[in-house]
Amino acid sequence: MPVENTAGEKLAGENTAGENMPRAVQWLRESERTVCLTGAGISTESGIPDFRSGGGVWVRFDPRDFDIRRWTSSEEVRRRYWAATRESYPRVLEAESSEGHNALARLSRAGKLSLLITQNTDGLHQKAGHEPKKIVEIHGTSHFCVCVGCVEWVPRREVQARIQGGEKIPACGGCGSFLKPDAVFFGEPIVPERLSRAVDGAEAAQVFLVAGSSMAVRPAGALPEKALMAGARLIIVNDSPTRLDGSAHALLRGRIGEILPALAGAVLG
Numbered sequence: 001m002p003v004e005n006t007a008g009e010k011l012a013g014e015n016t017a018g019e020n021m022p023r024a025v026q027w028l029r030e031s032e033r034t035v036c037l038t039g040a041g042i043s044t045e046s047g048i049p050d051f052r053s054g055g056g057v058w059v060r061f062d063p064r065d066f067d068i069r070r071w072t073s074s075e076e077v078r079r080r081y082w083a084a085t086r087e088s089y090p091r092v093l094e095a096e097s098s099e100g101h102n103a104l105a106r107l108s109r110a111g112k113l114s115l116l117i118t119q120n121t122d123g124l125h126q127k128a129g130h131e132p133k134k135i136v137e138i139h140g141t142s143h144f145c146v147c148v149g150c151v152e153w154v155p156r157r158e159v160q161a162r163i164q165g166g167e168k169i170p171a172c173g174g175c176g177s178f179l180k181p182d183a184v185f186f187g188e189p190i191v192p193e194r195l196s197r198a199v200d201g202a203e204a205a206q207v208f209l210v211a212g213s214s215m216a217v218r219p220a221g222a223l224p225e226k227a228l229m230a231g232a233r234l235i236i237v238n239d240s241p242t243r244l245d246g247s248a249h250a251l252l253r254g255r256i257g258e259i260l261p262a263l264a265g266a267v268l269g
Contacts, residue, residue, distance in 0.1 A: 020250040024235050025266040027207050027250070028112060031233075035205040036104060037223055038118045038125070041212025041238060045098040045257045047091065048122050068188040071180070072148060078169050078178065089160050092142055097128035100211060103260035105130040110268050115201040119213060119220045121183040136197045138190060138220050140182040145170070149177025156181065195219060202227040211237045212256050215244055237263070 028034060040048070064070055065077045097105075105128040107113040116135050118125055121142040125135055143156045152174055159170045159179055170179045184190060198220070202208060208227035215221035224234055224244055233249040236242060237259050245251055252259050 020252055021263065021266070024250040024252060024263060027233050027235070028107075028209075028263070028267045031112070031207040033114050033205050034107075034112060034207040034209060035115045035117065035201045035227065035232075036113055036209040036211060037213055037215075037220065038100075038104070038116065038120060038211045039213025039215075039220075040120060041214075042098060042100045042256050042260075043095075043120050043122055043124055043212070045100060045255070046095045046122075046124055048095055048120075048124070063186070066185050068185040071185055075169065082163050082167075082169060085160065086163060089142070089156070092122050093157075095122065095124060095127075097124045099257040100260040101125055101128035101130070103264040104128070104211070106264050106268065108134055112267055113209075114205075115197075117198045117201065117220065117223065119217065121181075136194050136201070138194050138198050139184045140191070140194075142181055142183050144182045145179040146182050147172035147175060147177050147179055150175040153182070154179060190219060198223055199226060202232075203230045205230070205232040207235060208232045209235045209237070210242070210244075211260060213238070214240075214242050 065081060071077050071081070101124050104113060104116060104125065108116065108130050114134070116125060116130060117138055118135060119139050121137065121139055123141060123143050126132055145154045145156055145159045146152070147154070149172060152172055154172070162170050171177065172179055202223040203226055205227045208224050210224055213221070215224060221243075224236075224247075228234055228247060234244065234247060235250045235252065236245060236248040237252045237254075237256055239253065239255055252263070
């Protein structure tokens with residue numbers, strides 16, 4: 001049975017996507033400040049593997065190698081990482097935005113999405129035509145590298161060309177320190193400006209839309225709760241259960257590439 005939130009509004013409970021779609025559409029039409037959080041689930045439909053499922057990243061890589069202290073202290077770990085990217089990074093470059101990415105870009109261009117916060121580092125929201133200034137890549141980007149010494153940014157394509165050419169561990173051309181992807185590793189802090197924008201957006205949202213995130217990884221996974229505490233309605237679109245399903249005002253279960261386009265189409269008319 002649906003439950004009530006502190007404002008007395010019925011929450012989604014175990015209702016189906018079809019039952020919840022009309023009110024989700026209404027709320028998105030009425031909202032002046034809709035914020036969206038996306039996770040790995042929106043990119044799996046573009047062929048980008050997630051982390052935990054069968055065939056995901058952790059099946060092929062040791063998660064411990066993505067601990068920042070282990071990565072920076074072990075030359076062998078860094079060598080393994082860059083060797084693996086000879087295969088994995090071209091897949092990211094070649095990936096096309098999914099129907100889910102495209103639907104969110106449509107909502108943004110129509111003024112119905114004020115901010116998009118993504119846990120993904122693949123850049124597919126930008127490929128879909130989403131304005132970069134309306135995106136917070138809270139976990140960074142795979143398309144740039146940063147020097148651990150002088151903090152110089154280097155385009156990943158340049159670094160990857162060196163790897164494809166046989167370089168084992170790319171070094172900064174300026175100070176000589178080694179390079180790492182801008183993507184955040186375990187134990188590495190979120191860039192304060194990114195976190196601040198994400199938190200401010202969540203706390204100002206009238207509607208907070210989650211697409212393809214289990215919300216298991218913090219601090220990004222805590223943003224929907226911040227939005228709820230500030231009075232926002234929570235809409236969750238996911239093909240599997242999440243830890244906040246019981247708090248959602250509208251729960252839309254199913255393929256993101258089907259639900260988001262239907263949602264955007266109904267909102268925009």
